Amino acid sequence: MCAVLTIPAGAAVAASCGSGSFPAWLEDFKTEAAEKGVSQTAIASGLTGVTLDQAVLSRDRSQRVFNQTFEEFSGRMVPPRLARGTNLMKQYGSVLARIEQTYGVPGEVLVAIWGLETDFGANTGKFSTIRSLATLAYDCRRGETFRAELMDALRIVARGDLSPSEMRGAWAGEIGQTQFMPSSYLKFAVDFDGNGRRDLLHSAPDVLASTANYLASHGWERGKGWEPGTPNFGVIQRWNKSEVYAKTIAYFANQLAHAP
Helix, strand or coil: CHHHHCCCHHHHHHCCCCCCCHHHHHHHHHHHHHHCCCCHHHHHHHHCCCCCCHHHHHHHHCCCCCCCCHHHHHHHHCHHHHHHHHHHHHHCHHHHHHHHHHHCCCHHHHHHHHHHHHCCCCCCCCEEHHHHHHHHHHCCCCHHHHHHHHHHHHHHHHHCCCCCCCCEECCCCCECCCCECHHHHHHHCCCCCCCCCCCCCCCHHHHHHHHHHHHHHCCCCCCCCCCCCCHHHHHHHHHCCCHHHHHHHHHHHHHHHCCC
């Protein structure tokens, strides 16, 4: 009880998920964001007019358990993407070489992740990131997790990487061509094309380098393989804990490594 009394009034109210109306909750969140140093410009541009998205709540409540076998999933996902992935390995050859030199992660692994996550940027999602995160932060299932992600989304806006209108992605707030949550975007996104923005929606060099930075920061061992059972496969599972998904990344990367 004592700990609660030490929290500033605005933050104490904002911490209550699902309490009162969504507009009232959002106003309290704006107060909390300002208290945490987010600029008023970012708060206003990001949160003005945001409404609850029932479609996001429906998706959150109807998530299906991933139960495909490796053979089923890899057989569906890899063959249709192999030719495009091979072409992109060549198109971005010099960029991928610089990325591997910098972070130690081979291009095959990065292109495999790129293809599996969004079909090489073709399907990044159409949900408003800030609206999705605000909806899930207001909801009580995982409110604290998504409150932190919403705060980080506003920090991305304040940093100048993306505007709120640009921030569209998956229903649960993942954004960009390899689907970073805002917290990962803040920590691991890099400006590899040198234009002053960390742009994971439009810049392939930024996307690929940021993905490499994520893997390197989670312990990728330079010059080592990525097969199941290796330390680097464990790092791939930090990207996606599903063993089937991680094995498909490794398999796709091997196919790219041996493509003509």
